[in-house]
Amino acid sequence: MIYLDNNATTQVDPRVAEHLQGILSQRLVNPASQHAAGRRARSILEDAREGLLTLCKARTQGMQSDTSIFTSGGTESNNLAICGIAAKRPGILVVSSIEHPSVLATAQRLEQQGRAVRYLACSESGQVDIEPVADWIDRGDQIAMVSLMLANNETGVLQPVGELVRLCKPALIPVHTDAVQALGKVQIDFQALEVDAMTLTAHKLHGPVGIGALLLRHSIKLEPMFFGGFQQQSLRPGTESPFLASSFAFTAQLAVAEEDIRYARMLQCRELLESVLLSRIPGAIVLGANAPRLPHTTSISFPGLDRQLLQLALDREGIACGTGSACASGSSQPSHVLQAMNLPKQVVHGAIRLSLCWETTAEQVLDAAERITRVVHRLASNPHGLRSS
Ligand SMILES: Cc1ncc(COP(=O)(O)O)c(C=O)c1O
Numbered sequence: 483m484i485y486l487d488n489n490a491t492t493q494v495d496p497r498v499a500e501h502l503q504g505i506l507s508q509r510l511v512n513p514a515s516q517h518a519a520g521r522r523a524r525s526i527l528e529d530a531r532e533g534l535l536t537l538c539k540a541r542t543q544g545m546q547s548d549t550s551i552f553t554s555g556g557t558e559s560n561n562l563a564i565c566g567i568a569a570k571r572p573g574i575l576v577v578s579s580i581e582h583p584s585v586l587a588t589a590q591r592l593e594q595q596g597r598a599v600r601y602l603a604c605s606e607s608g609q610v611d612i613e614p615v616a617d618w619i620d621r622g623d624q625i626a627m628v629s630l631m632l633a634n635n636e637t638g639v640l641q642p643v644g645e646l647v648r649l650c651k652p653a654l655i656p657v658h659t660d661a662v663q664a665l666g667k668v669q670i671d672f673q674a675l676e677v678d679a680m681t682l683t684a685h686k687l688h689g690p691v692g693i694g695a696l697l698l699r700h701s702i703k704l705e706p707m708f709f710g711g712f713q714q715q716s717l718r719p720g721t722e723s724p725f726l727a728s729s730f731a732f733t734a735q736l737a738v739a740e741e742d743i744r745y746a747r748m749l750q751c752r753e754l755l756e757s758v759l760l761s762r763i764p765g766a767i768v769l770g771a772n773a774p775r776l777p778h779t780t781s782i783s784f785p786g787l788d789r790q791l792l793q794l795a796l797d798r799e800g801i802a803c804g805t806g807s808a809c810a811s812g813s814s815q816p817s818h819v820l821q822a823m824n825l826p827k828q829v830v831h832g833a834i835r836l837s838l839c840w841e842t843t844a845e846q847v848l849d850a851a852e853r854i855t856r857v858v859h860r861l862a863s864n865p866h867g868l869r870s871s
Pocket residue numbers: 489490554555556557558560582584631633634635660662663683684685694807808809
């Protein structure tokens with residue numbers, strides 16, 4: 483099997499597995515316990531918290547230190563950021579129309595509860611248009627917060643978060659960014675980006691599933707979503723996991739240390755994959771190709787084909803790929819991201835997502851391109867022919 487669905491989840495790095503096993507074997511206890519054993523667990527947990535903040539270039543010293551709240555993953559962090567910040571601030575919630583479902587569904591939920599929500603549109607190239615925010619600020623609309631992802635999970639297109647912050651900062655509007663797909667692929671600099679909250683998760687960069695974080699600027703106020711404990715300043719109560727937290731920090735440390743080499747490898751393989759597919763399959767289109775993108779993601783459409791049939795046929799040929807966000811897979815709904823890009827229906831319906839990782843080799847890419855080409859040609863000549871050749 484050639485695994486090209488790394489944006490859904492990555493396989494755990496053996497070094498991370500070893501690290502996790504090492505900590506598990508230490509038989510740690512509850513990090514909130516006041517005895518020596520508890521303090522030992524706490525020190526591992528707090529080292530992980532500080533490590534993650536440092537790797538993301540957040541402030542760890544002084545009165546204005548930033549915070550990292552450990553969560554179960556990106557979905558929870560997004561929910562906490564949006565519900566938590568919005569609960570402290572009246573006004574309109576602004577999100578982009580291409581966010582992950584964990585942002586969009588949260589916004590829709592708040593909308594049902596009476597919150598005004600505005601959705602930022604996206605261009606055909608996959609970049610969100612933030613201009614309306616400037617107009618709304620100019621005319622004095624009260625905006626509670628804005629949420630814009632750093633990189634889109636379907637197209638890989640990088641979003642103008644820095645520019646958005648420059649618009650929002652003078653008006654004291656908090657900005658949250660979902661950096662789930664960006665962490666481990668491009669440099670993350672929490673301070674330089676000047677966002678107020680950032681969502682992260684470990685399993686997109688070869689860490690374990692079940693641990694994420696919400697980085698918070700020192701000044702940001704947040705309502706918790708869970709109740710019943712004092713852990714993590716009562717913002718996310720519940721017994722913390724030093725095992726997972728430490729593995730997350732270790733995963734991020736590997737990704738940052740190997741950032742340049744990983745980036746170069748992924749980009750080279752992605753370019754190879756796209757160039758072979760585009761040259762062999764007439765009519766194929768790479769979506770978002772003209773915008774700055776993450777180095778490992780290709781959203782490619784074969785207009786006229788059905789993406790779900792294509793995914794099934796590729797699976798039979800030993801290629802694992804996605805058709806959109808992992809949370810939406812299995813649903814027959816076409817991608818909300820590609821629809822927001824205003825692409826022709828046939829393009830949206832024929833698009834699959836191929837997401838590489840730094841371990842993907844040129845040989846695998848060439849092999850995958852060969853198999854994809856074969857399957858696309860077969861389906862194009864016989865759309866119902868799922869039979870393996
Ligand atoms: C952009 C983005 N945000 C959030 C999530 C959700 O993260 P998790 O699976 O850790 O809940 C995902 C996962 O697909 C994602 O791609």
